[in-house]
Amino acid sequence: xxxxxxxxxxxxxxxxxxxxxxxxxxxxxxxxxxxxxxxxxxxxxxxxxxxxxxxxxxxxxxxxxxxxxxxxxxxxxxxxxxxxxxxxxxxxxxxxxxxxxxxxxxxxxxxxxxxxxxxxxxxxxxxxxxxxxxxxxxxxxxxxxxxxxxxxxxxxxxxxxxxxxxxxxxxxxxxxxxxxxxxxxxxxxxxxxxxxxxxxxxxxxxxxxxxxxxxxxxxxxxxxxxxxxxxxxxxxxxxxxxxxxxxxxxxxxxxxxxxxxxxxxxxxxxxxxxxxxxxxxxxxxxxxxxxxxxxxxxxxxxxxxxxxxxxxxxxxxxxxxxxxxxxxxxxxxxxxxxxxxxxxxxxxxxxxxxxxxxxxxxxxxxxxxxxxxxxxxxxxxxxxxxxxxxxxxxxxxxxxxxxxxxxxxxxxxxxxxxxxxxxxxxxxxxx
Amino acid sequence: xxxxxxxxxxxxxxxxxxxxxxxxxxxxxxxxxxxxxxxxxxxxxxxxxxxxxxxxxxxxxxxxxxxxxxxxxxxxxxxxxxxxxxxxxxxxxxxxxxxxxxxxxxxxxxxxxxxxxxxxxxxxxxxxxxxxxxxxxxxxxxxxxxxxxxxxxxxxxxxxxxxxxxxxxxxxxxxxxxxxxxxxxxxxxxxxxxxxxxxxxxxxxxxxxxxxxxxxxxxxxxxxxxxxxxxxxxxxxxxxxxxxxxxxxxxxxxxxxxxxxxxxxxxxxxxxxxxxxxxxxxxxxxxxxxxxxxxxxxxxxxxxxxxxxxxxxxxxxxxxxxxxx
Ligand SMILES: [Zn+2]
Numbered sequence: 001x002x003x004x005x006x007x008x009x010x011x012x013x014x015x016x017x018x019x020x021x022x023x024x025x026x027x028x029x030x031x032x033x034x035x036x037x038x039x040x041x042x043x044x045x046x047x048x049x050x051x052x053x054x055x056x057x058x059x060x061x062x063x064x065x066x067x068x069x070x071x072x073x074x075x076x077x078x079x080x081x082x083x084x085x086x087x088x089x090x091x092x093x094x095x096x097x098x099x100x101x102x103x104x105x106x107x108x109x110x111x112x113x114x115x116x117x118x119x120x121x122x123x124x125x126x127x128x129x130x131x132x133x134x135x136x137x138x139x140x141x142x143x144x145x146x147x148x149x150x151x152x153x154x155x156x157x158x159x160x161x162x163x164x165x166x167x168x169x170x171x172x173x174x175x176x177x178x179x180x181x182x183x184x185x186x187x188x189x190x191x192x193x194x195x196x197x198x199x200x201x202x203x204x205x206x207x208x209x210x211x212x213x214x215x216x217x218x219x220x221x222x223x224x225x226x227x228x229x230x231x232x233x234x235x236x237x238x239x240x241x242x243x244x245x246x247x248x249x250x251x252x253x254x255x256x257x258x259x260x261x262x263x264x265x266x267x268x269x270x271x272x273x274x275x276x277x278x279x280x281x282x283x284x285x286x287x288x289x290x291x292x293x294x295x296x297x298x299x300x301x302x303x304x305x306x307x308x309x310x311x312x313x314x315x316x317x318x319x320x321x322x323x324x325x326x327x328x329x330x331x332x333x334x335x336x337x338x339x340x341x342x343x344x345x346x347x348x349x350x351x352x353x354x355x356x357x358x359x360x361x362x363x364x365x366x367x368x369x370x371x372x373x374x375x376x377x378x379x380x381x382x383x384x385x386x387x388x389x390x391x392x393x394x395x396x397x398x399x400x401x402x403x404x405x406x407x408x409x410x411x412x413x414x415x416x417x418x419x420x421x422x423x424x425x426x427x428x429x430x431x
Numbered sequence: 432x433x434x435x436x437x438x439x440x441x442x443x444x445x446x447x448x449x450x451x452x453x454x455x456x457x458x459x460x461x462x463x464x465x466x467x468x469x470x471x472x473x474x475x476x477x478x479x480x481x482x483x484x485x486x487x488x489x490x491x492x493x494x495x496x497x498x499x500x501x502x503x504x505x506x507x508x509x510x511x512x513x514x515x516x517x518x519x520x521x522x523x524x525x526x527x528x529x530x531x532x533x534x535x536x537x538x539x540x541x542x543x544x545x546x547x548x549x550x551x552x553x554x555x556x557x558x559x560x561x562x563x564x565x566x567x568x569x570x571x572x573x574x575x576x577x578x579x580x581x582x583x584x585x586x587x588x589x590x591x592x593x594x595x596x597x598x599x600x601x602x603x604x605x606x607x608x609x610x611x612x613x614x615x616x617x618x619x620x621x622x623x624x625x626x627x628x629x630x631x632x633x634x635x636x637x638x639x640x641x642x643x644x645x646x647x648x649x650x651x652x653x654x655x656x657x658x659x660x661x662x663x664x665x666x667x668x669x670x671x672x673x674x675x676x677x678x679x680x681x682x683x684x685x686x687x688x689x690x691x692x693x694x695x696x697x698x699x700x701x702x703x704x705x706x707x708x709x710x711x712x713x714x715x716x717x718x719x720x721x722x723x724x725x726x727x728x729x730x731x732x733x734x735x736x737x738x739x740x741x742x743x744x745x746x747x748x749x750x751x752x753x754x755x756x
Pocket of ligand 1: 180232279
């Protein structure tokens with residue numbers, strides 16, 4: 001098997017070390033790896049760069065099957081590799097919906113076949129995401145895809161009884177329900193965060209309470225039935241308070257925040273540029289600061305991208321007609337560096353925790369989110385943290401270009417990604 | 432002046448006064464036997480209406496024709512805007528035809544702004560009402576009506592509305608007229624009070640340059656003008672208020688309430704009025720109600736706006752006043 005010697009990388013942001021990969025596993029990590037042990041190894045000079053375990057995204061939309069004009073498993077996993085990811089969880093809102101063993105197995109196999117990034121399908125909670133009848137959760141779990149995360153993302157499981165049953169049912173195989181918290185009646189016609197800006201722009205408001213009321217209900221349900229619940233893309237200061245309270249009470253809840261909710265605010269909607277249209281919507285600066293703080297103190301467990309590719313024509317129109325969502329896989333780490341690391345809120349070990357170890361643990365992703373040490377699978381990535389440059393979507397591997405960061409300067413650049421010892425990204429170029 | 436007119440908030444005090452003064456000049460044309468100026472001869476203006484509004488379209492069309500522009504009416508109602516393709520596609524068709532200005536009415540807030548800023552088209556864009564966002568020429572014609580009635584037709588030239596107290600009543604939440612009026616009246620120095628049930632006041636209103644009250648009776652005696660907004664009956668089904676009768680009792684303008692307004696105070700309505708719910712017939716037909724004048728003034732205001740955006744340096748009418756500006 002081929003050997004790779006990564007020289008002088010700051011492992012998890014610490015002191016420079018060498019990492020020797022042999023085949024698909026890490027053979028050694030240390031300061032004195034001799035050339036003898038590494039004989040014949042390809043040497044990667046990583047001086048000054050930070051080495052992290054391959055990132056894991058618990059919330060990706062790959063669009064295949066059904067919307068291959070936006071993204072496919074191939075283009076999406078290439079985008080993931082470009083962003084330093086070695087595993088992504090693919091959301092179920094495809095066409096057909098991933099609510100059967102057949103669909104999840106297809107998505108899983110496409111990921112394996114392409115080899116850029118492991119794809120772990122998320123199964124729908126309800127048939128057709130319609131919120132009425134539980135999908136065959138057990139069959140999806142027992143399929144080759146081994147589904148452990150279930151979500152109707154894009155829609156909220158708003159029926160309290162269905163939510164309760166789903167939470168209870170997945171206990172049988174250690175699953176988790178990931179909730180898109182959006183009270184549907186309170187968000188009818190919603191176009192953006194409800195507040196000062198929506199009042200002025202005359203756009204339908206998406207009130208914070210529509211998210212917070214569902215989170216409050218679901219943590220109480222999880223407590224009542226003794227289950228595990230995960231909150232998708234938490235976006236308000238009030239949601240943070242509820243999750244903090246739930247955790248203090250011992251409720252088994254985890255939560256994610258997207259990079260864009262850590263950086264952008266609803267003030268940007270004044271441009272009426274649909275690139276800023278996303279669900280949940282961009283909130284206020286006060287919310288942004290609360291989310292950063294909560295991610296730093298562990299109230300919010302992980303960063304997940306909610307990578308939501310859309311073709312140009314779905315965004316090049318008036319606001320109300322535009323699709324909701326932003327691509328995120330290729331810029332996530334840069335945004336986290338800007339908002340969390342460069343601000344002093346998190347160190348790189350903290351980033352590894354929130355973008356690799358913990359999301360892998362929540363999703364039970366085998367072989368991912370493992371320590372950087374001998375004997376572990378060689379799922380790794382290198383980031384040049386000194387890099388500064390503006391975002392150019394023309395260079396994206398994703399099939400879609402709906403990034404809110406076009407032309408914006410962001411720090412950090414992922415240079416290398418290895419999936420089980422096989423390079424998927426070398427010097428910023430996909431293999 | 433800017434190239435486009437998207438929002439009343441984009442105007443300066445001097446821009447707004449210039450438009451009102453120019454509209455006075457334009458109003459004189461309406462008194463002539465031949466109601467036509469050659470100002471925009473050879474210019475093409477498209478009235479692009481994605482939402483039905485015969486009144487507004489006719490008002491713009493009359494203004495355009497009095498300025499001798501070539502007019503194209505494009506009614507896109509019924510065409511698919513679900514994916515937004517028709518706005519961009521239509522814009523590009525109009526661009527290819529070399530139109531000079533687009534007067535756009537659209538059901539989506541921000542559509543005129545997108546049209547003006549997205550690079551789809553080069554023409555001047557005039558917002559004739561977008562979603563629940565803005566309707567700047569409506570606000571200008573309202574201000575013009577107020578200035579004539581409360582300051583005076585000739586005395587008003589060069590003047591703003593400093594110190595005037597304006598009360599706007601009704602569905603603030605869904606009203607582009609209210610948003611435009613709050614912006615413009617503030618720019619012109621007036622004090623605005625919005626009155627509505629709390630369900631029809633937008634969350635986030637606290638930054639608007641106006642007062643908000645839930646009680647109509649206490650504001651009437653302090654009002655120089657009371658503007659009644661149209662309340663759509665379907666709001667009742669969405670639980671914005673309990674019944675039509677209760678709404679009328681608390682927020683409708685009848686003769687008794689009108690009697691509590693100062694002698695000189697006027698009653699305004701952007702039309703079309705639904706008599707009985709927000710305004711009684713007695714009030715609507717009184718000579719303090721300016722609805723008919725508002726319609727006539729709309730043409731003068733739209734002539735002024737089109738002239739100022741498109742006319743360039745030529746004088747609108749053979750008076751020196753405009754040249755001096
Ligand atoms: Zn979602």
